[in-house]
Amino acid sequence: MSGVSIRNVRKRYGQVEVISDLSVDVRPGEFLVFVGPSGCGKSTLLRMIAGLESFEAGEIFIDGRVVNTLHPSERDIAMVFQDYALYPQMTVRRNMGFGLKMRRFAAPEIERRVLDAARILQIEHLLERRPRELSGGQRQRVAMGRAIVRNPKVFLFDEPLSNLDAKLRVDMRSEIKALHQRLKTTSVYVTHDQVEAMTMADRIVVLNGGEIEQIGTPLELYHQPKTRFVAGFLGSPAMNFLPVTAADGFIRLPGFGSLRLPETREGAAELGFRAERVRVVYEEASAHLLGTVAVLEPLGADTLVTVSCEGHRVVARLPGDCALRLSEAVRLAIDPDSAILFDAAGQRVS
Template identity: 55%
Template sequence: MADVALRDVVKRFDNVEAVRQISLDIPDKEFVVLVGPSGCGKSTTLRMIAGLEEASAGDILIDGEKVNDVPPKDRDIAMVFQNYALYPHMTVFENMSFGLRLRRFPKAQIRERVEHAAKILDITDLLDRRPKQLSGGQRQRVAMGRAIVRNPKVFLFDEPLSNLDAKLRVQMRTEIKRVHQKVKTTTVYVTHDQVEAMTLADRVVVMNGGRIEQIGTPQELYHHPKTRFVAGFIGSPAMNFVPARLETNGSGLSLRVSDKYAFPVPATRTERYRPHVGKDLTFGLRPEHITEPRGEGRDPRSEFTVNLDVVEPMGMETMVFFTVGNTEVCSRVEPSAASGPGEPMRLYANLNHMHLIDPANDQVL
């Protein structure tokens, strides 16, 4: 049990800066997910916490103690790797107990700890098997078991579910969450999958190009992204971005997205947006906020008709795609309300959930 802190940490590989001066505080027992596209520096950050990479500058603290020069084995951390990294010549029991045996724990205690961890992960029957005889999900459990038995200060997960098929991934995701609720160890988890990040994390750290874009709870990131990158990265399907311009419309504002379409800006936002009238902006709205006209108290001026290009039925909802100006826009509608491709459809844009982005610095206004 410990908190983890990064202070202006930098990692350079030759002349490439993989991690650019990031700072992050992770309190005790928190589950933090580092998420971002490949090459954003998330794995490197995790490996620096583990001690597998040296930080080029800045400090890494575990439990308030600077660990930059402490080797991995003395940092009291445990790590779960993407490809499990189980020792192929050892049984599950031997795999899980390897760390304890190296640290010369008494035999009885090793057995007790391994059995306890096996029970948490429901792998008691597998203790005598070798990794080769296990399925992907079972191997992942063993890898987690190897981390749990050590009872470390910090758990580190490096894309642990990427090698599993979709169904198993969802199952193991729940499993990881369940284990964390039981053992309550501070956890840093790396993934490129934003759904994984949202479902698992107490707090999500969105990284891009070696920098932290935003830190926040999943809900914060979803509803109040600070940058265009976060707005586009969090949420699936991704947020629609359409070039737009703010215009004065009587006492209020309206948002013009094309010659044909202009929508009234909700009164609660007019003051915030007023300084940006006349500027070229990017209008962001999630597909779930463009629907068939529904809900009480909607502004009829935000309804519009489009010709659908593509219709993708998903079962419980249907994605429809249409073009505004030169941009393709996705919308999530009730399957019964969807028209066919090439046909017109009446849609409603709920601007209470809109985001306006300044293209000059990609910041959300």
């Protein structure tokens, strides 16, 4: 299996630096997800790996070999795009085999690989159809099939699920993951959808403005974000943030409350805590925040309760059967062990 190394790569469009000195290793067999807001450089980076985009400095290695000057067709990668890019006039069978035909594979070998891929993707019954006769999810599968038949060293995915409806997106998410577990092909997957990143990745790279904020497993990033950006980007609902001041081992919260943390650092400006780490309490002594219920969102197993506290909004994930009502006054307690402090620049200080 082949890894991909990106070493000190820089890319600019005109005067604008889109990727600034970025280095990351994709381990052999790994499913690595780049996630970040629109315009942060995800597609640019993927296109650089594919050889579709030049860059000013740095090196990209595939399987230990520098590919900077190699043509896309010589890099042994297969890319799945958001819009699938299928040939409308060709059948599914020909769409899937076309890349191999261009590479002068023998017809029986093409047929064997197409049938193999069709079986894996469960689209054998669609082989004689044309793309317009397929649903969105089926087209997506054909696009995947076209990548699989090549048996490439690396798969590159650029938001391949973003044109599908919500339900299908969830189904295809687990199918792509199952496919990776089966084929174990090194994969680089780009998305702006943090749920996709969390659920699919072996490791996630969070990109912000062309720079890496943090690299780690989904749960590392969820529980130990190094920056406010990562903390706020991953997880649904998003992490709660409150302005605080720190002194004498305590941090002061908006309103009456203060919180003793295992360690309190100088420079703390904001406290971050997850919705599942907030409880409703009845005794004033154990409360950190006082507020009123502003929004109730029952999800079945849980209910998300947005509480307005001193002009700030705090979301708590409470049991589905919680009996709170709108406008009701509530006291909240935050679990101090999982709370995180950030300085004014958004860097973690605790």
